[in-house]
Amino acid sequence: MTEPKEAGLPEREELFTLYRDMVRIRLFEEACPRLYSQGKIGGFLHLYSGQEAVGVGVAHALRQDDYMIGAYREHGLLLARGSRPHEVMAELFGRQTGCSHGKGGSMHLFDVDRRFMGGYGIVGGHLPLAVGIGYSILYQEGDQVVVCLFGDGATNQGVFHEAMNMAALYHVPVVFVCENNGYGIGTSVRRASAVEELYKKSCAYQTPGVKVDGMNVLTVLQAVSEAVVRAREGGGPTYIEALTYRFRGHSISDPGTYRSEQERRLWKERDPIPRLAALMTTQGLATQEELAAVDAEEKALLAEAIHFAEESPDPPREELWQDIYAEPWPAVILPEKGTIPHG
Amino acid sequence: MAEITCREALNQALAEEMERDPRVFILGEDVGLYEGSFKVTRGLLARFGEKRVVDTPIAEAGIVGLACGAAMVGLRPVPELMTVNFAIVALDQIMNHVAKVRYMFGGQVEVPLVIRAPGGGGNQLGAQHSHSLEPLFMHCPGLRVVAPSVPADAKGLLKSAIRCRDPVIFLEHEGLYGVKGEVPEGEHLVQLGQADIKRPGRDVTLIAVSRMVYVCLEAAEMLAGRGIAAEVVDLRCLNPLDMATVIASVRRTHRAVTVEESWLTGGWGGEVAVRIMEAAFDELDAPVLRVGGADVPMPYNHELEKAAIPDAEAVCRRVEELF
Ligand SMILES: Cc1ncc(C[n+]2csc(CCOP(=O)(O)OP(=O)(O)O)c2C)c(N)n1
Numbered sequence: 001m002t003e004p005k006e007a008g009l010p011e012r013e014e015l016f017t018l019y020r021d022m023v024r025i026r027l028f029e030e031a032c033p034r035l036y037s038q039g040k041i042g043g044f045l046h047l048y049s050g051q052e053a054v055g056v057g058v059a060h061a062l063r064q065d066d067y068m069i070g071a072y073r074e075h076g077l078l079l080a081r082g083s084r085p086h087e088v089m090a091e092l093f094g095r096q097t098g099c100s101h102g103k104g105g106s107m108h109l110f111d112v113d114r115r116f117m118g119g120y121g122i123v124g125g126h127l128p129l130a131v132g133i134g135y136s137i138l139y140q141e142g143d144q145v146v147v148c149l150f151g152d153g154a155t156n157q158g159v160f161h162e163a164m165n166m167a168a169l170y171h172v173p174v175v176f177v178c179e180n181n182g183y184g185i186g187t188s189v190r191r192a193s194a195v196e197e198l199y200k201k202s203c204a205y206q207t208p209g210v211k212v213d214g215m216n217v218l219t220v221l222q223a224v225s226e227a228v229v230r231a232r233e234g235g236g237p238t239y240i241e242a243l244t245y246r247f248r249g250h251s252i253s254d255p256g257t258y259r260s261e262q263e264r265r266l267w268k269e270r271d272p273i274p275r276l277a278a279l280m281t282t283q284g285l286a287t288q289e290e291l292a293a294v295d296a297e298e299k300a301l302l303a304e305a306i307h308f309a310e311e312s313p314d315p316p317r318e319e320l321w322q323d324i325y326a327e328p329w330p331a332v333i334l335p336e337k338g339t340i341p342h343g
Numbered sequence: 344m345a346e347i348t349c350r351e352a353l354n355q356a357l358a359e360e361m362e363r364d365p366r367v368f369i370l371g372e373d374v375g376l377y378e379g380s381f382k383v384t385r386g387l388l389a390r391f392g393e394k395r396v397v398d399t400p401i402a403e404a405g406i407v408g409l410a411c412g413a414a415m416v417g418l419r420p421v422p423e424l425m426t427v428n429f430a431i432v433a434l435d436q437i438m439n440h441v442a443k444v445r446y447m448f449g450g451q452v453e454v455p456l457v458i459r460a461p462g463g464g465g466n467q468l469g470a471q472h473s474h475s476l477e478p479l480f481m482h483c484p485g486l487r488v489v490a491p492s493v494p495a496d497a498k499g500l501l502k503s504a505i506r507c508r509d510p511v512i513f514l515e516h517e518g519l520y521g522v523k524g525e526v527p528e529g530e531h532l533v534q535l536g537q538a539d540i541k542r543p544g545r546d547v548t549l550i551a552v553s554r555m556v557y558v559c560l561e562a563a564e565m566l567a568g569r570g571i572a573a574e575v576v577d578l579r580c581l582n583p584l585d586m587a588t589v590i591a592s593v594r595r596t597h598r599a600v601t602v603e604e605s606w607l608t609g610g611w612g613g614e615v616a617v618r619i620m621e622a623a624f625d626e627l628d629a630p631v632l633r634v635g636g637a638d639v640p641m642p643y644n645h646e647l648e649k650a651a652i653p654d655a656e657a658v659c660r661r662v663e664e665l666f
Binding site for chain 1: 372373646651
């Protein structure tokens with residue numbers, strides 16, 4: 001294992017952006033349960049509250065032309081990447097203006113402009129996709145990097161090991177970031193993984209394994225930046241384990257009662273947002289008023305986003321049959337008239 | 344008779360079979376401490392202990408493969424896959440191992456296990472969590488495929504499946520767990536491979552499994568108002584497939600429509616329709632028609648999702664084409 005170097009303090013402006021992005025995510029996520037209970041959001045809803053430092057730290061280590069890919073707990077990843085809360089919220093509402101045009105929902109967000117390559121619902125399923133994106137970068141002799149985020153549970157899937165092995169074998173520019181929030185639904189890491197210190201799983205693939213405090217946006221930023229530089233310079237993949245916590249249950253329908261009150265309190269005390277705020281004020285880089293102003297601006301932005309989602313139309317009925325194939329219909333041999341019961 | 348939910352009926356079946364046969368054990372993601380993501384395994388860990396109710400990592404191929412190995416040497420595993428969509432992760436184990444081992448080794452070994460997997464659409468869970476994959480398993484020789492619709496069948500079929508010496512994939516519909524119905528007290532078994540007529544009628548046979556049985560019953564009600572008496576056949580099992588009951592029904596009604604939630608193309612309805620034509624062409628007054636799920640990955644948007652899943656209206660429209 002390599003520990004990241006002592007994090008130097010970024011510029012004041014950047015600190016404000018990190019703070020703003022984390023607040024944006026938190027406000028967004030905390031608004032969701034209300035909208036869900038009003039029936040505006042449906043399906044599964046996995047919230048990111050508590051894990052903001054990871055997504056924001058990752059996103060800020062990347063260039064515009066780098067890629068990100070994640071699992072189903074990904075609202076915060078898109079927001080950190082710079083997607084507007086408007087399109088993200090509209091997707092949760094299932095609207096035409098949503099970032100997956102209403103077809104994906106909470107678990108399947110995509111933003112091609114920001115090179116956010118999707119949220120996926122099959123645990124571990126997207127890891128080989130990240131390797132493929134990395135392979136394509138090498139193939140085209142680019143110097144971009146892919147960051148692939150996934151939960152602790154994903155590291156017990158066979159596909160995790162296949163992806164790690166191939167990433168190392170082909171030396172692809174992929175940074176694997178395991179968001180270890182301690183649980184896969186109701187099962188703790190301790191009860192699901194023979195190796196509890198998940199960063200050690202990279203040993204089998206001779207890939208550097210790094211453990212970071214995932215409740216500190218600066219250490220995440222530092223660790224990911226180092227890995228990104230290595231990947232960009234042809235140094236191959238890195239595997240980062242970020243220790244973090246989700247403040248809510250696994251999903252909207254899970255009260256999370258398998259976690260003790262004490263455990264929750266301890267992690268709450270390490271909340272990445274007040275933590276960064278405290279650092280900024282004690283270092284004299286921000287005043288309470290300035291931070292409060294950011295909070296207020298972000299609240300206003302969220303209200304705008306919700307309004308946008310509410311005002312947006314549902315996809316028209318015909319959308320059901322759109323996007324299945326790229327080739328236009330005439331290229332497909334149609335059966336005789338009368339034999340298609342649908343459409 | 345007691346009125347209980349499908350969820351309770353399945354729970355009873357598991358508990359009774361574990362009580363009866365010490366070789367039966369359960370394994371799967373969150374089946375123990377968390378009591379199952381749909382709470383079907385509620386109370387079983389407390390009652391039977393960790394050896395027999397095993398919380399596993401999120402590793403579907405591993406879960407099914409482990410169950411296969413254990414079954415080959417004498418245990419009776421009942422692995423739960425959180426949803427059937429994740430069975431695809433384990434498809435190699437299911438199709439290349441579980442289904443083939445007995446045959447491939449000339450009958451020297453048996454694989455008595457029951458893979459339980461909820462599935463089905465209707466809850467806006469999107470394309471990776473909503474599909475009905477019955478045809479996929481029915482396509483594969485060596486696997487028994489069961490899909491109950493009512494609590495009594497859920498209990499009786501699960502108990503029979505656990506006692507069956509062949510591997511069974513037991514498909515539950517997420518939308519039916521809360522459905523209540525009467526379940527006979529005491530030992531209650533339903534033989535695998537016996538269809539059930541859920542509503543008699545003389546004008547047309549509607550053939551369905553799982554949640555589509557309810558859609559057919561609703562359609563039958565609507566059709567009755569239009570003067571058409573529809574018979575609803577609940578196949579209950581897709582392998583073995585009870586064509587005798589289907590054909591007997593078609594001989595009475597002379598018309599048939601298959602109704603499935605799975606994708607229409609390559610669905611089980613096509614198989615059943617052709618078997619009807621092969622066996623009873625002369626009895627038919629009209630071609631056998633099919634209703635099925637739209638051939639699209641399930642969309643998230645509620646209205647689009649509704650349009651992708653067959654409803655009673657769609658069944659009625661097809662039936663009316665027959666007259
Ligand atoms: C292949 C597969 N199996 C099971 C599930 C059901 N499931 C959804 S989330 C989850 C827990 C995943 O935990 P982890 O990877 O640690 O991510 P976290 O939810 O903690 O972010 C499970 C078991 C799934 N989506 N995909």
